[in-house]
Amino acid sequence: MPRTVDPTVKTRLLLRPVRSPLGTIRIGGVNQGGVGVGMPPGAPRVIPCYSMLYVTRGRGLYSDADTPWREVGEGNLILYFPGRPHRCGTRPGEFWDELWFQFDGPVFDLMCRAQLLDPRRPVHHRPDRDHWFRRFFELIPPLHLRDKTPAPVVVSRFAAVLTEILSGHTATAPDPVPREDWLNTACELMVAHGKSGTAPATVARKLGFSYETFRKKFRSAIGFAPGRYHHDSRIDRAAALLHEGRLTIKEIAAQLEFCDEFYFSRCFKRRFGQSPRAFRQRVRG
Numbered sequence: 331m332p333r334t335v336d337p338t339v340k341t342r343l344l345l346r347p348v349r350s351p352l353g354t355i356r357i358g359g360v361n362q363g364g365v366g367v368g369m370p371p372g373a374p375r376v377i378p379c380y381s382m383l384y385v386t387r388g389r390g391l392y393s394d395a396d397t398p399w400r401e402v403g404e405g406n407l408i409l410y411f412p413g414r415p416h417r418c419g420t421r422p423g424e425f426w427d428e429l430w431f432q433f434d435g436p437v438f439d440l441m442c443r444a445q446l447l448d449p450r451r452p453v454h455h456r457p458d459r460d461h462w463f464r465r466f467f468e469l470i471p472p473l474h475l476r477d478k479t480p481a482p483v484v485v486s487r488f489a490a491v492l493t494e495i496l497s498g499h500t501a502t503a504p505d506p507v508p509r510e511d512w513l514n515t516a517c518e519l520m521v522a523h524g525k526s527g528t529a530p531a532t533v534a535r536k537l538g539f540s541y542e543t544f545r546k547k548f549r550s551a552i553g554f555a556p557g558r559y560h561h562d563s564r565i566d567r568a569a570a571l572l573h574e575g576r577l578t579i580k581e582i583a584a585q586l587e588f589c590d591e592f593y594f595s596r597c598f599k600r601r602f603g604q605s606p607r608a609f610r611q612r613v614r615g
Contacts, residue, residue: 339363339570343470350481353435355488358470361428363573366390366419374415379434380447381410382492383418384466386459388426392418397452405457407495411442411449425573429466437489446496456495465491512537513551516544520560527563530556565601568594572610579606 339362348355356379368375374394389403394416402408402418403426410416412434420426441447456462469488471479516537519528528536533556534544548556564586571582583594598606 339566339573343467348481348484350485351436352482352485353433353437353489355485356432356434358431359429360467361430362570363425364420364428365425366417368415368417369419370417374417375410376413376415377410377432378412379432380412380438380442381430381432383408383410383428383430384456384459384462386427386429386463388420388424390418390420390424390426392416392453394452396450400453402453405455405459407454407456407462409447409449409452409454411447411452414449416452429463431466431488433488435485437485441489441493441496446493454496454498456498462495465494512539513548516548516556517559520556521563527560527567530560561597562601564588565598568598568606569602569609572606575610579610582606 341360341362343358343360344355347357369391385402385404385406385408387404389401391399392402392408393399394414408418410418438447466488469484469491471484516533519533519536520530521527530544530548531541534541537544539547545555545557548559552559568582568586571577571585572579577585579595580591583591586594588594588597595605595607598609602609604612
């Protein structure tokens, strides 16, 4: 049966391409509860540029014209090449989490000629998932610094990390340039990666602000209060957990520290326009 609903929670890391004479990072993101691309019964996918996918959780299959079906999963880096049909995704009823980018340009063509980007070796195993996720994720400057970071710097850093992972060399991330990066730190602390994230009042204390000062600075920078950012992050994490299907709605509410299942359901419906139960039925059938 073809998949009729895309169950993926998609987070874009780039809102527009990063273009430079070295090359272009076209787009990138993090997908939770993904199913892949080009899987049967549909046609293989073909793209006009290079692309990479790093699987951080789950497992699936990969094939192309020269590569028979093979298992891929957590810790696998998968490369796609311009004009080369490919299939890569999970089995029916299964999902995975992934970090991905599409890119092209002279620096990446050079890497292809040097056989770092090699169509004969589209799959690489790099098991230090936390390290590589952090290295790629941190390449994209936070929203409030993106216009201040030259595009060639972003592209060259991306190419350097891509070279590291392809060569199997785990380099130590360089010390960050000292800067007033409180906003990025605040957002990272409040995002609900595992459980409910860090409460805004606690974040303010960690950053050395009074809560009122923190609230005003955050609202001025982002456009809404830190409490809403933290709340929406918990609801987005709940959507990913509903996709996975491992926990009951009551267990999800408890894990994300909502006072009860009924309040959680009201909050979820306000954000997604449907109850958690209806949402789960739609994406999982």
